[in-house]
Amino acid sequence: MEKSYQKLIEGNKLYAQTKVFKDPDYFKKLSKGQQPTYLWIGCSDSRVPANEITSTQSGEIFVHRNVANLVVHTDTNLLSVLEYAVKYLGVKHIVVCGHYGCGGISAAMTNNYHGYVDNWLRNIKDVYHKNSLELDAITDGVQRADRLTELNVIEQVRNLAKTTIVQQAWAERQLHLHGWVYGFHNGLVKDLSVIHDGSEDIDPIYRFDFPNK
Numbered sequence: 225m226e227k228s229y230q231k232l233i234e235g236n237k238l239y240a241q242t243k244v245f246k247d248p249d250y251f252k253k254l255s256k257g258q259q260p261t262y263l264w265i266g267c268s269d270s271r272v273p274a275n276e277i278t279s280t281q282s283g284e285i286f287v288h289r290n291v292a293n294l295v296v297h298t299d300t301n302l303l304s305v306l307e308y309a310v311k312y313l314g315v316k317h318i319v320v321c322g323h324y325g326c327g328g329i330s331a332a333m334t335n336n337y338h339g340y341v342d343n344w345l346r347n348i349k350d351v352y353h354k355n356s357l358e359l360d361a362i363t364d365g366v367q368r369a370d371r372l373t374e375l376n377v378i379e380q381v382r383n384l385a386k387t388t389i390v391q392q393a394w395a396e397r398q399l400h401l402h403g404w405v406y407g408f409h410n411g412l413v414k415d416l417s418v419i420h421d422g423s424e425d426i427d428p429i430y431r432f433d434f435p436n437k
């Protein structure tokens with residue numbers, strides 16, 4: 225039986241040795257705790273590792289990943305990560321990072337049955353439906369998928385802004401939301417300039433009035 229997983233164990237040893245070689249106290253410092261500045265909400269795709277593509281180190285980015293980087297209001301996993309990052313770690317920036325060539329986006333644009341994941345991808349179909357006038361006008365399939373990828377990120381940033389957790393933070397301090405799309409073709413991130421910092425108008429129906437402390 226091929227023991228390809230051994231590659232990971234060996235790679236881990238090399239990683240630990242290299243870190244200690246550069247800084248003998250590296251792991252001692254890491255074990256004291258974390259104070260990341262960023263929360264990253266990205267796709268599970270193996271080609272979009274948050275630390276690697278941003279040249280950051282362990283301890284700098286708190287990470288949540290799921291298929292097609294969705295912010296779903298009933299996702300207790302994401303909401304738990306979000307609350308912990310915002311309330312207890314005090315992150316200053318939240319980045320929703322999608323990527324071109326996303327399998328989740330492509331799958332959501334078909335009527336094929338893929339299994340349970342189709343229930344998850346329904347959220348992307350809703351984004352398509354909301355923007356169908358613009359998307360249906362794009363004749364090239366790849367360009368249409370690329371635009372849906374961008375619109376999906378924008379929608380997920382909006383979803384973040386609708387959460388009690390983000391709005392409660394805005395009532396007390398600064399917190400910036402960003403929407404990015406990463407490209408495999410050049411390794412670069414495109415900033416969609418959908419920054420939310422709490423000063424933008426949010427539809428009143430999504431606003432919460434927090435009781436005074």
Ligand SMILES: [Zn+2]
Pocket residue numbers: 267268269291292293323325326327328329
């Ligand atoms: Zn993806």
